[in-house]
Amino acid sequence: MEPPTGATAKARLQALGAVARAPLRAAAALGVIGGVLVVPQAALIALCLQRAFVEAAPPAALLPLLGALLATLLLRAGMAWAGRRLADRAVERIRVDVRARIARGLVARGPVWVRSQQSGALAERMGAHVDALEGYFGGFVPLRADVVGVPLAILLAVFFVDRTVGLVLLLTMPLVPVFMMLVGWGAQAASQRQLQALTRMGGHFADRLRGLGLIRLYGRGASELHGIRAAAEELRVRSLRVLRIAFLSSAVLEFFASLSVAMIALYLGLTYLGMLDLRTAPLTLGMGVFCLLLAPEFYAPLRRLATHYHDRAAALAAMDEIALVLDDAPTVVASDADGGTPIAATPLVSVRDATLRHPAAARDVLSDLTLDLHREQHVALVGASGDGKSTLLEALAGWLPLHAGTLRHAPGLCIGYAPQRPFLFAGSLRDNLRMAKPGARDAELEQAAETAQVLRFASRLPEGLDTVIGERGFGLSGGEARRVALARVFLRDPDLLLLDEPTAFLDPDTEAAVLQAIRTFARGRCVLMATHSPAAQAAMMQVWHVHDGRVRTQGGMP
Missing domain, CATH: 3.40.50.300 (P-loop containing nucleotide triphosphate hydrolases)
Known part of the structure; x- marks a missing residue:
C-alpha cells in the first residue's frame, strides 16, 4: 500500500480530533484570552514605572495598579492551567479513541492480514505511534489560535502607541512562519524515518523475545544481540536527526525574535538619547517600556508553536503508519475469492x-x-x-x-x-x-x-x-x-x-x-x-x- 500524502494525513488528523473538538476549542480560546491579557499586564507595569520614576507618585497611589497587575497575573495563570487541563483531557480521549479504531481495524482486516504482520510492529502502532499524536493535539492545535489572535492584539496595541515599533514587528513577523514551513518539510520526513526505524526495532525485538528459548537452544544469542544492537543504532541515528532539526529550527527562530527585539530596543534607546526622532510627540518612559515589554511577547506564540512544530511533523509521520491499519479495512464476509457476495445456499x-x-x-x-x-x-x-x-x-x-x-x-x-x-x-x-x-x-x-x-x-x-x-x-x-x-x-x-x-x-x-x-x-x-x-x-x-x-x-x- 502506498503511504498517504501529506494533505491526506492532515485530513486524517483532523478527523481523529473530532472526538475531542469541544475541549480543544475551549483550550484554544483560553489560550488566546490568556495571551491577549499580556497587553493590559504590560500597560499596568509601564504605568507603574511612569508614575513611580517620572511623576514621583507616592507608594500608596500605586497600590490599585499593583492590585490590578496581581489580578491580571493570577487570571492569566488560571487560564493557562484550565487550558492545559482541557488539552490533556482531549489528548487522552483521542488516544483512547485511536487505539480503539486500530483494534477495530485489526479485527476487520482479519487473521490473514494480521498473521502477515510483525506483532511487534503492530504493538508499536498501538503504542509509540499513538503517543506521537499527543504533542500535536495537546500543543500544536491549541497554539494555532494563539498565533493568530495574540500577535494581532499586540500589533494593534503597539501601533496605537508607536507606529515605528509596530512596523518593525509587522515586517519581521512573516520570516518566522516561512522558516517554520521550510523546516517542517524536512522534520516530517525525518520523523517518518525515525518512526519506521522504531517500528522495525520494536517488531524485531518482540519477535526475538518471543523466541528466546529457541535462540538459546541453538546458540544464536550473540548474533541476535548483534541484530538488536544494529536496529537500536539505526533508531539512535534517526532520533538524533529529528532532534537536530528541532534544535536548529528553535535556534533560528530565537535568532529572528531576538534580532527584532534588539532592533526595537535600539530604536527606543536612540530616541531617548535624542539621536533619532521619528515621532511627532515625545516618547515617555511608560510608552517605551510598554513597547519593549510587548516585543518579546509578540513572538512568544510563534516560538511556542515552533517548539511544537516538530510534534506536528511527528504526528503526520505517525498518521502515515497508523493509516496502514485504519485505511480500507475490509469487512470480513463469506464471499467469492474474486470479490463476489454472499449468497443463501443449502450447504453451510x-x-x-x-x-x-x-x-x-x-x-x-x-x-x-x-x-x-x-x-x-x-x-x-x-x-x-x-x-x-x-x-x-x-x-x-x-x-x-x-x-x-x-x-x-x-x-x-x-x-x-x-x-x-x-x-x-x-x-x-x-x-x-x-x-x-x-x-x-x-x-x-x-x-x-x-x-x-x-x-x-x-x-x-x-x-x-x-x-x-x-x-x-x-x-x-x-x-x-x-x-x-x-x-x-x-x-x-x-x-x-x-x-x-x-x-x-x-x-x-x-x-x-x-x-x-x-x-x-x-x-x-x-x-x-x-x-x-x-x-x-x-x-x-x-x-x-x-x-x-x-x-x-x-x-x-x-
Whole structure:
C-alpha cells in the first residue's frame, strides 16, 4: 500500500480530533484570552514605572495598579492551567479513541492480514505511534489560535502607541512562519524515518523475545544481540536527526525574535538619547517600556508553536503508519475469492474449484477443491503431515484466502475453530475460556470445561479454573491446551466445528471421553476434524483423504 500524502494525513488528523473538538476549542480560546491579557499586564507595569520614576507618585497611589497587575497575573495563570487541563483531557480521549479504531481495524482486516504482520510492529502502532499524536493535539492545535489572535492584539496595541515599533514587528513577523514551513518539510520526513526505524526495532525485538528459548537452544544469542544492537543504532541515528532539526529550527527562530527585539530596543534607546526622532510627540518612559515589554511577547506564540512544530511533523509521520491499519479495512464476509457476495445456499459451506496456497509459497497446497458441508455431516480429514489438512481448515475458517475459486458460507454461519496450536493468554483458565463468550455465566463456562475434559486436569491444579497460566499456555501440556481450545468451541455454540488434531497427546481414556463429547455436542451441527487417530476416524461418519494436493471422499461408519 502506498503511504498517504501529506494533505491526506492532515485530513486524517483532523478527523481523529473530532472526538475531542469541544475541549480543544475551549483550550484554544483560553489560550488566546490568556495571551491577549499580556497587553493590559504590560500597560499596568509601564504605568507603574511612569508614575513611580517620572511623576514621583507616592507608594500608596500605586497600590490599585499593583492590585490590578496581581489580578491580571493570577487570571492569566488560571487560564493557562484550565487550558492545559482541557488539552490533556482531549489528548487522552483521542488516544483512547485511536487505539480503539486500530483494534477495530485489526479485527476487520482479519487473521490473514494480521498473521502477515510483525506483532511487534503492530504493538508499536498501538503504542509509540499513538503517543506521537499527543504533542500535536495537546500543543500544536491549541497554539494555532494563539498565533493568530495574540500577535494581532499586540500589533494593534503597539501601533496605537508607536507606529515605528509596530512596523518593525509587522515586517519581521512573516520570516518566522516561512522558516517554520521550510523546516517542517524536512522534520516530517525525518520523523517518518525515525518512526519506521522504531517500528522495525520494536517488531524485531518482540519477535526475538518471543523466541528466546529457541535462540538459546541453538546458540544464536550473540548474533541476535548483534541484530538488536544494529536496529537500536539505526533508531539512535534517526532520533538524533529529528532532534537536530528541532534544535536548529528553535535556534533560528530565537535568532529572528531576538534580532527584532534588539532592533526595537535600539530604536527606543536612540530616541531617548535624542539621536533619532521619528515621532511627532515625545516618547515617555511608560510608552517605551510598554513597547519593549510587548516585543518579546509578540513572538512568544510563534516560538511556542515552533517548539511544537516538530510534534506536528511527528504526528503526520505517525498518521502515515497508523493509516496502514485504519485505511480500507475490509469487512470480513463469506464471499467469492474474486470479490463476489454472499449468497443463501443449502450447504453451510460450499467450495468450488478452489486452489489453496500460502502467501509466500511457490506451489499450491491443494487444487481443484470442490466440496459441500451440511448439518449432521461429521467428517474425519486424514492424510500425512504437510499434505494440507490444517491449510484446508484455515481456509474454511477464513484464516487463509483462496488463491483461486470460490468459498461461500451460509448467511449468519457461526464457526468454531480449534487449531493445532491454540493461543492461550497469560491469565486464569477461566479468563481464557471466557474469550469465546465474554458474557457467559460461570455455570455455562464450567459445563463447557467439563464437556471438553478440561476439569479432568483443572481439578488437580491449585485453584482449579482460576489457576493462572503463562502466555501461550505456559504451564499446560499440548493436550491440555487443545482441550481448552475445544472448550472454547463448545462455549461458542457454533454451527460448524473445525477441529485440528483435538485428541493429539491424549491417553486412550481421555481421548475416548473427548470424542464422545464431540459426538454428543455435534448433533445438529457439522464437524470437520483433521486427525491421525484411528479412534477419531471411527467416531466420524465420513473419512476424507488428503493426498497429492487433492481431497478424496470416502463413506464410513460412525
